[in-house]
Amino acid sequence: METLRKRRGTGRVTLADVAKSAGVGAMTVSRALRTPEQVSEKLRDKIQLVVEELGYIPNQAAGALASGKSDSIALILPSFADKVCSNFIPSFQEILNQAGYQLVIGYSNYSITQEEQLLSTLLANNPAAVVLFGSEHSAQTVKLLKNSQAAILELAEINELCIDLNVGIDHYQSSKEMTRHLIKQGFQKIAFVGARSEQSILRKQLRGWQAAMLENYLAPDHFLTSNDEPNIELGCEGVAKLLLQQPDLDALICSHEEIAMGALFECQRRVLQIPKDIALTCLDGSTFSEKCIPRLTSIEINYAKMAGKAARLLLQRLTGQDQNLLKQIDIGFKLCERASS
Amino acid sequence: METLRKRRGTGRVTLADVAKSAGVGAMTVSRALRTPEQVSEKLRDKIQLVVEELGYIPNQAAGALASGKSDSIALILPSFADKVCSNFIPSFQEILNQAGYQLVIGYSNYSITQEEQLLSTLLANNPAAVVLFGSEHSAQTVKLLKNSQAAILELAEINELCIDLNVGIDHYQSSKEMTRHLIKQGFQKIAFVGARSEQSILRKQLRGWQAAMLENYLAPDHFLTSNDEPNIELGCEGVAKLLLQQPDLDALICSHEEIAMGALFECQRRVLQIPKDIALTCLDGSTFSEKCIPRLTSIEINYAKMAGKAARLLLQRLTGQDQNLLKQIDIGFKLCERASS
DNA sequence: CACACATTTGGTAGCGCTATCAGGTAGCGC
DNA sequence: GCGCTACCTGATAGCGCTACCAAATGTGTG
Numbered sequence: 001m002e003t004l005r006k007r008r009g010t011g012r013v014t015l016a017d018v019a020k021s022a023g024v025g026a027m028t029v030s031r032a033l034r035t036p037e038q039v040s041e042k043l044r045d046k047i048q049l050v051v052e053e054l055g056y057i058p059n060q061a062a063g064a065l066a067s068g069k070s071d072s073i074a075l076i077l078p079s080f081a082d083k084v085c086s087n088f089i090p091s092f093q094e095i096l097n098q099a100g101y102q103l104v105i106g107y108s109n110y111s112i113t114q115e116e117q118l119l120s121t122l123l124a125n126n127p128a129a130v131v132l133f134g135s136e137h138s139a140q141t142v143k144l145l146k147n148s149q150a151a152i153l154e155l156a157e158i159n160e161l162c163i164d165l166n167v168g169i170d171h172y173q174s175s176k177e178m179t180r181h182l183i184k185q186g187f188q189k190i191a192f193v194g195a196r197s198e199q200s201i202l203r204k205q206l207r208g209w210q211a212a213m214l215e216n217y218l219a220p221d222h223f224l225t226s227n228d229e230p231n232i233e234l235g236c237e238g239v240a241k242l243l244l245q246q247p248d249l250d251a252l253i254c255s256h257e258e259i260a261m262g263a264l265f266e267c268q269r270r271v272l273q274i275p276k277d278i279a280l281t282c283l284d285g286s287t288f289s290e291k292c293i294p295r296l297t298s299i300e301i302n303y304a305k306m307a308g309k310a311a312r313l314l315l316q317r318l319t320g321q322d323q324n325l326l327k328q329i330d331i332g333f334k335l336c337e338r339a340s341s
Numbered sequence: 342m343e344t345l346r347k348r349r350g351t352g353r354v355t356l357a358d359v360a361k362s363a364g365v366g367a368m369t370v371s372r373a374l375r376t377p378e379q380v381s382e383k384l385r386d387k388i389q390l391v392v393e394e395l396g397y398i399p400n401q402a403a404g405a406l407a408s409g410k411s412d413s414i415a416l417i418l419p420s421f422a423d424k425v426c427s428n429f430i431p432s433f434q435e436i437l438n439q440a441g442y443q444l445v446i447g448y449s450n451y452s453i454t455q456e457e458q459l460l461s462t463l464l465a466n467n468p469a470a471v472v473l474f475g476s477e478h479s480a481q482t483v484k485l486l487k488n489s490q491a492a493i494l495e496l497a498e499i500n501e502l503c504i505d506l507n508v509g510i511d512h513y514q515s516s517k518e519m520t521r522h523l524i525k526q527g528f529q530k531i532a533f534v535g536a537r538s539e540q541s542i543l544r545k546q547l548r549g550w551q552a553a554m555l556e557n558y559l560a561p562d563h564f565l566t567s568n569d570e571p572n573i574e575l576g577c578e579g580v581a582k583l584l585l586q587q588p589d590l591d592a593l594i595c596s597h598e599e600i601a602m603g604a605l606f607e608c609q610r611r612v613l614q615i616p617k618d619i620a621l622t623c624l625d626g627s628t629f630s631e632k633c634i635p636r637l638t639s640i641e642i643n644y645a646k647m648a649g650k651a652a653r654l655l656l657q658r659l660t661g662q663d664q665n666l667l668k669q670i671d672i673g674f675k676l677c678e679r680a681s682s
Numbered sequence: 683c684a685c686a687c688a689t690t691t692g693g694t695a696g697c698g699c700t701a702t703c704a705g706g707t708a709g710c711g712c
Numbered sequence: 713g714c715g716c717t718a719c720c721t722g723a724t725a726g727c728g729c730t731a732c733c734a735a736a737t738g739t740g741t742g
Contacts, residue, residue, distance in 0.1 A: 024721080025723075040719090040720065040721090055488065059406070060466050065729085067700055067701080085427070090448050102462065105445075105446045107431050125443070126402065232629065269634060287573050355729085366692040366693075367728090368691075369692070372730095379691095399728090402728080402729090403728035404730070406698065408729080685741080688737105689739095690735105690736080690737070692734090692736090693732105697731095699726105700725105700726090701725090701727100706722095707719085707720075709717090710716085
């Protein structure tokens, strides 16, 4: 009478149900699904049939608990507006999914405090790996990461002090190269407009621009930065303010394409010819730079390639094939010379 | 001697460790963390202290297994390039995080097959809810969803046949209203360029345009669609091809801002004046439409608002306060009349 | 002081799965 | 046939947590 009082099962089909229905042991079913090669073909087929018939979906929580492993990879994204999102994540996720991992994405809005808080929530899932953007983290974040068993991957910029794995590009070099290109083209009064001024990426870009200017005996005096997200407004404002500071300005480097958009519109409004009156370039170009009028000289970063390299590096680490492997990969960049310079 | 041979614990601090160290029972610790009001203040404080001291992080897998509930919400995103991503997800995630839920994001690339596959993977996590974009799903997807205990939320478009909850806008109406606006402004030869032609959103937009044209005795004959993602190229191509078909074309509606960008550039290239020679509008405007030259008349959708309404609706459902509640919310849209028409 | 009642605490028995090991079966050489 | 390895299969004992009861403690009433 007092039989099933204590049951609180979810009603879902369980591994045991499959086992009973197939007339085999539970372990055999478990193996048939995870390591099929360890099960005879006969049983494997029979089990597969029952699985489909019953619509069995494994309970990952139980699996994770029993094995102490998990197939989730935590990714903390600083911004959804970035190109990273549209170009990087799809490729990255695809490769990881194929290897059986699940991305769990959090959003930090470029705040290291939020990053830290998110991280401690995400670590409760016991993820196999944690993927972060940028190289700036709170001390507590670094401590949490080092205490966790998870593999750590830092993306977006090459960082000497990376915790574990690191895939990215050298923003100092890219900015320097862009500046050198402009100088080679004969431009001399080169200004810089950048967003997210508190991020180390922008600081590196600024230093790259300054270095290239100085090595050519030019003064890197005029620049405008904002700590906001890159936007069109900043580009408009940049052209306006910098032209006031330096009326004979002849070139402008924008850290982001959105800024370059704004700058382009502002130049149109002022009937400034590009590149005759002023050259316009950006450091993270994609389709807009390639298609607008005039087409903009820009640094292009292959985020899909970055995703591929990053995912594969991470997988090697997760499968323990990373003994004698580079832990840091520089993706490089391409300077696309176009009509705007 | 044969004591600890069988241990395979992860080495992490567990709830039992905290309980022992605090000198209380495990259940009391569990309650102190999840339902503090059920524990006396004295014990609560003592436990909190020990938790911090030991750096205890709860194991969610175990919790989910024991309670049969999970705090993960699966979100299947069709595209990362969309505005949905940058505007919707941050707000949506923030509200859900605050309520203690975790977003697990998958990427379907607008393929209902991939959506189905992703879904079955994500359901293994036993999510509290599943959030999908669009209204088109495979039969198997619908079956999986209905079998699962999870709450279902369909986003982006209002859909009569929604499975459960539904928050979105009426794309038929928005397109119709835009067309009416153009007609009211005196434009008559109005063409349409749209991307993702196999999605029902675009089909509704096309029908809205057609309906508005017909009710004004105008022929909705000229349009160009592509099943690709919206891009600048399509806008350029649209202007070129439609102008060939109909040289006296006087207005163009673009389904996406990217297309409008391309159209704008192509018009500049052809030295067509906007709106004197041709009006240009789009159905999902944001900053570009607002800032480019001339500024584009566009339909604006408040994705942050959509996120707020959707998240709150979902939370009500998850806490069971949804008995006499609307299951479907129309977010509405705003027609921003600007210089381009 | 006995009693009902509310509040706080802890023991126990799972949740559904996998690691581990023991048992069974088959194949092979002597 | 026997011993030996190689392989396949299943019983058992947890993984760390929470639902469910039961016990303990406090509180107010007659």
